Amino acid sequence: MPKLWNETIAEHRRTVREATLETTAALVAEHGLASVTMSQIAKETGIGRATLYKYFPDVESILAAWHEGHVSAHLEHLTRIRDRAGTPGERLAAVLQAYADITHERPQHTEIAAVVHRGEHLAHAEQHLNALVRDLITDAAQAGDIRDDVAPAELASYCLHALGAAGSLPSKAAVHRLVAVTLAGLNLSPSTPDAAGGDD
Amino acid sequence: MPKLWNETIAEHRRTVREATLETTAALVAEHGLASVTMSQIAKETGIGRATLYKYFPDVESILAAWHEGHVSAHLEHLTRIRDRAGTPGERLAAVLQAYADITHERPQHTEIAAVVHRGEHLAHAEQHLNALVRDLITDAAQAGDIRDDVAPAELASYCLHALGAAGSLPSKAAVHRLVAVTLAGLNLSPSTPDAAGGDD
Numbered sequence: 502m503p504k505l506w507n508e509t510i511a512e513h514r515r516t517v518r519e520a521t522l523e524t525t526a527a528l529v530a531e532h533g534l535a536s537v538t539m540s541q542i543a544k545e546t547g548i549g550r551a552t553l554y555k556y557f558p559d560v561e562s563i564l565a566a567w568h569e570g571h572v573s574a575h576l577e578h579l580t581r582i583r584d585r586a587g588t589p590g591e592r593l594a595a596v597l598q599a600y601a602d603i604t605h606e607r608p609q610h611t612e613i614a615a616v617v618h619r620g621e622h623l624a625h626a627e628q629h630l631n632a633l634v635r636d637l638i639t640d641a642a643q644a645g646d647i648r649d650d651v652a653p654a655e656l657a658s659y660c661l662h663a664l665g666a667a668g669s670l671p672s673k674a675a676v677h678r679l680v681a682v683t684l685a686g687l688n689l690s691p692s693t694p695d696a697a698g699g700d701d
Numbered sequence: 702m703p704k705l706w707n708e709t710i711a712e713h714r715r716t717v718r719e720a721t722l723e724t725t726a727a728l729v730a731e732h733g734l735a736s737v738t739m740s741q742i743a744k745e746t747g748i749g750r751a752t753l754y755k756y757f758p759d760v761e762s763i764l765a766a767w768h769e770g771h772v773s774a775h776l777e778h779l780t781r782i783r784d785r786a787g788t789p790g791e792r793l794a795a796v797l798q799a800y801a802d803i804t805h806e807r808p809q810h811t812e813i814a815a816v817v818h819r820g821e822h823l824a825h826a827e828q829h830l831n832a833l834v835r836d837l838i839t840d841a842a843q844a845g846d847i848r849d850d851v852a853p854a855e856l857a858s859y860c861l862h863a864l865g866a867a868g869s870l871p872s873k874a875a876v877h878r879l880v881a882v883t884l885a886g887l888n889l890s891p892s893t894p895d896a897a898g899g900d901d
Binding site for chain 1: 848851855856858859861862863864865866869870875878879881882883884885886887888
């Protein structure tokens with residue numbers, strides 16, 4: 502791939518890193534973790550084996566980095582949605598809908614999950630997500646958009662657990678219904694009652 | 702333990718099996734899976750090592766059997782609660798409260814969980830639990846006790862995911878609030894609105 506060498510070294514490194522992450526995730530998803538080797542990853546990525554080892558010590562660490570990138574991107578996405586205009590209730594509903602969509606679309610590779618879910622970055626990301634939803638709930642409760650008889654942290658945990666059901670739902674429509682049911686638990690009155698599917 | 706020999710052989714076997722299960726679960730919870738051996742389990746249970754191997758081939762299979770026993774007991778408990786008198790809505794609320802209590806009280810041994818959650822019996826138990834809740838929801842929706850605009854299977858998945866939050870809640874009171882919030886998602890009107898904590 503000669504084009505790479507026209508770019509700066511930093512860009513080149515980022516490109517190699519990204520290519521390695523995506524190649525590895527695809528190989529593990531297709532063949533299973535046990536049968537994927539560093540040599541195979543180097544070959545598929547189009548880099549030398551020695552070069553690959555300068556980036557990552559083993560397959561597990563590549564998967565962890567791949568997962569960390571996805572989790573960070575999801576958090577940024579949710580943060581952008583949180584910062585849009587709207588009442589606290591509307592912004593809460595939009596963030597929960599987006600979280601349910603992410604959960605629904607996330608590939609359910611149980612093998613990859615078992616490896617990457619040990620990582621510390623995931624604990625941080627979960628805390629971040631919990632805090633984001635909890636603060637939105639606090640604002641919405643203070644604005645009178647949702648119930649205020651249960652602590653925001655408890656309601657955040659309820660929401661995130663309930664929306665976990667999106668992972669095994671068959672359709673976007675079912676995910677939409679799940680979000681509506683979850684919001685009903687918060688006593689959120691829909692802001693657009695007569696506009697079906699009217700989320701952002 | 703001379704008393705055992707006065708009992709029938711079947712009873713003796715059951716006693717040894719139960720003692721082995723509880724001893725193993727306690728040892729693994731205290732010392733970690735990696736450091737628990739079959740010899741140690743035999744010694745703590747008070748049986749010979751050769752006898753232990755007649756019952757179980759390894760530590761993992763003992764843990765799996767221990768977990769299977771607990772899961773079966775929980776399902777029987779929920780089934781008994783389902784079969785009590787009451788409106789469909791009341792029976793649904795009682796079963797969901799009991800499920801949340803089980804989830805809350807269940808020890809969160811992540812190491813044991815990682816071993817036993819691979820077992821096929823767990824998939825069966827989950828199907829059983831899903832069907833039990835789904836059928837109660839169907840009855841309650843037909844009786845007009847809860848919403849009927851979302852498929853019962855989807856609502857069952859919502860309930861069981863939402864109540865999963867009970868595992869990390871700090872108190873029984875918080876679990877009670879979680880159940881109330883989850884039921885609000887189903888639009889269940891509380892049957893005893895003025896009796897605080899008036900479950901079953």
